[in-house]
Amino acid sequence: MRGHNRIAVQNALILDHLRTRPITPIEALRLYGCFRLGARIFDLRQMGHEILTTRVINDYGNPYAEYHLLRLAPREAA
Numbered sequence: 001m002r003g004h005n006r007i008a009v010q011n012a013l014i015l016d017h018l019r020t021r022p023i024t025p026i027e028a029l030r031l032y033g034c035f036r037l038g039a040r041i042f043d044l045r046q047m048g049h050e051i052l053t054t055r056v057i058n059d060y061g062n063p064y065a066e067y068h069l070l071r072l073a074p075r076e077a078a
Contacts, residue, residue: 010034011043018044018051018069025064041067048073 013032017023028034041051050071057063 007040007043010040011047014040015044015049015069018049018067019072022054022066022068024056024066037067038065048075 010032014023014028014034014037017027017031023037025037028037028040034040041053045051049069052068052070054066054068055063056066
């Protein structure tokens with residue numbers, strides 16, 4: 001049960017973050033202790049939130065994902 005609660009908290013924190021700005025895996029780890037941002041994004045999409053994934057290449061040629069909230073789920077939009 002403890003792990004489930006942590007996931008729910010991370011989902012809420014990440015959604016709150018996305019309401020104002022994009023998020024990357026390193027930000028999710030640093031700010032929220034989330035090692036699996038892709039899994040949390042999957043959860044949020046399953047809840048009905050529309051999230052865009054953008055692939056970014058850093059200065060060293062390494063790719064990473066940047067997630068942008070396009071639209072909240074209808075029940076969250078109010």
